[in-house]
Amino acid sequence: xxxxxxxxxxxxxxxxxxxxxxxxxxxxxxxxxxxxxxxxxxxxxxxxxxxxxxxxxxxxxxxxxxxxxxxxxxxxxxxxxxxxxxxxxxxxxxxxxxxxxxxxxxxxxxxxxxxxxxxxxxxxxxxxxxxxxxxxxxxxxxxxxxxxxxxxxx
Amino acid sequence: xxxxxxxxxxxxxxxxxxxxxxxxxxxxxxxxxxxxxxxxxxxxxxxxxxxxxxxxxxxxxxxxxxxxxxxxxxxxxxxxxxxxxxxxxxxxxxxxxxxxxxxxxxxxxxxxxxxxxxxxxxxxxxxxxxxxxxxxxxxxxxxxxxxxxxxxxx
DNA sequence: TTTAAAATGAAAATGGTTTTCATTATTATA
DNA sequence: TATAATAATGAAAACCATTTTCATTTTAAA
Ligand SMILES: [Mn+2]
Ligand SMILES: [Mn+2]
Ligand SMILES: [Zn+2]
Ligand SMILES: [Zn+2]
Numbered sequence: 349x350x351x352x353x354x355x356x357x358x359x360x361x362x363x364x365x366x367x368x369x370x371x372x373x374x375x376x377x378x379x380x381x382x383x384x385x386x387x388x389x390x391x392x393x394x395x396x397x398x399x400x401x402x403x404x405x406x407x408x409x410x411x412x413x414x415x416x417x418x419x420x421x422x423x424x425x426x427x428x429x430x431x432x433x434x435x436x437x438x439x440x441x442x443x444x445x446x447x448x449x450x451x452x453x454x455x456x457x458x459x460x461x462x463x464x465x466x467x468x469x470x471x472x473x474x475x476x477x478x479x480x481x482x483x484x485x486x487x488x489x490x491x492x493x494x495x496x497x498x499x500x501x502x
Numbered sequence: 503x504x505x506x507x508x509x510x511x512x513x514x515x516x517x518x519x520x521x522x523x524x525x526x527x528x529x530x531x532x533x534x535x536x537x538x539x540x541x542x543x544x545x546x547x548x549x550x551x552x553x554x555x556x557x558x559x560x561x562x563x564x565x566x567x568x569x570x571x572x573x574x575x576x577x578x579x580x581x582x583x584x585x586x587x588x589x590x591x592x593x594x595x596x597x598x599x600x601x602x603x604x605x606x607x608x609x610x611x612x613x614x615x616x617x618x619x620x621x622x623x624x625x626x627x628x629x630x631x632x633x634x635x636x637x638x639x640x641x642x643x644x645x646x647x648x649x650x651x652x653x654x655x656x
Numbered sequence: 657t658t659t660a661a662a663a664t665g666a667a668a669a670t671g672g673t674t675t676t677c678a679t680t681a682t683t684a685t686a
Numbered sequence: 687t688a689t690a691a692t693a694a695t696g697a698a699a700a701c702c703a704t705t706t707t708c709a710t711t712t713t714a715a716a
Contacts, residue, residue: 368662368664387703401665404666449638467614467618470614471613474613485646486643486644487642488641488642490629491638494633520693558697
């Protein structure tokens with residue numbers, strides 16, 4: 349059942365990508381947080397662990413991890429990409445987002461997620477037929493104002 | 503029923519924002535296209551009409567229009583923001599997107615949109631209660647590979 | 657070993673977007 | 687109408703996340 353090494357090893361192997369110290373550190377950082385970290389967030393955390401790691405490597409690693417479908421990249425509208433692990437065992441699992449447009453607070457939610465996925469599934473099947481698309485992913489986000497930011501705008 | 507002037511006039515009035523030539527041109531450009539234009543797309547079109555308009559004004563106008571909820575800003579993952587009119591009479595109306603991650607082709611779809619909106623409505627009501635959020639918008643997008651880009655990857 | 661390929665960091669370049677600032681246009685006031 | 691206050695504008699510069707370049711180091715293959 350269990351392989352030897354971490355869950356993402358086989359994905360590295362499949363893609364003929366080497367498991368280096370820097371890459372391991374990046375995956376671990378993402379594994380240990382439940383925030384949506386930016387490249388420089390990750391850089392700072394990595395730097396605390398291993399100061400010789402460069403920001404460039406962080407960017408390159410994240411792109412690699414994205415290609416291997418180990419991480420997912422998001423734009424929450426604050427001017428920098430943010431990343432989170434995808435399909436990691438014991439992780440949050442697939443979820444959708446609730447985003448405050450003012451303070452950029454992000455809430456992961458799974459309420460009604462099954463209904464949503466079910467509904468999207470139908471649409472997805474239909475669209476992939478109609479437009480001859482190979483659909484791999486979807487994104488559902490709600491935008492608004494969080495409790496704190498609603499203050500002045502009632 | 504009908505006011506005097508274009509449909510967006512009252513929004514400008516409400517926000518105490520002046521209707522200037524540049525702003526009118528930007529709205530008209532967005533009105534006449536069914537593409538998802540970037541700021542520099544709009545700049546080029548505006549420049550063809552009225553060469554003295556600066557790119558800065560395009561950016562400022564777009565931000566203003568976004569605040570007034572006349573346009574909606576999107577990130578489709580190609581490194582620049584793209585814009586489309588929101589709630590314009592005779593316009594496309596609310597729709598969702600199908601995006602090719604390779605060539606960045608964007609398809610507007612409304613298939614099953616009612617079911618989707620209905621489903622999302624429930625979630626939205628629930629979330630706004632649970633998290634005390636004022637939800638103003640949602641985004642639904644499918645990501646994948648279009649007909650052309652699927653070629654090598656079957 | 658020896659050799660080829662992959663990974664890395666520092667520095668520079670890139671490019672979309674924002675800021676600054678001086679000027680011009682519009683509106684409010686006298 | 688004249689005058690003052692405010693808003694809008696464009697050019698240039700600054701900003702800043704991300705990418706590219708390039709020389710060096712690490713790793714795997716022969
Ligand atoms: Mn999340
Ligand atoms: Mn659209
Ligand atoms: Zn907030
Ligand atoms: Zn495509």
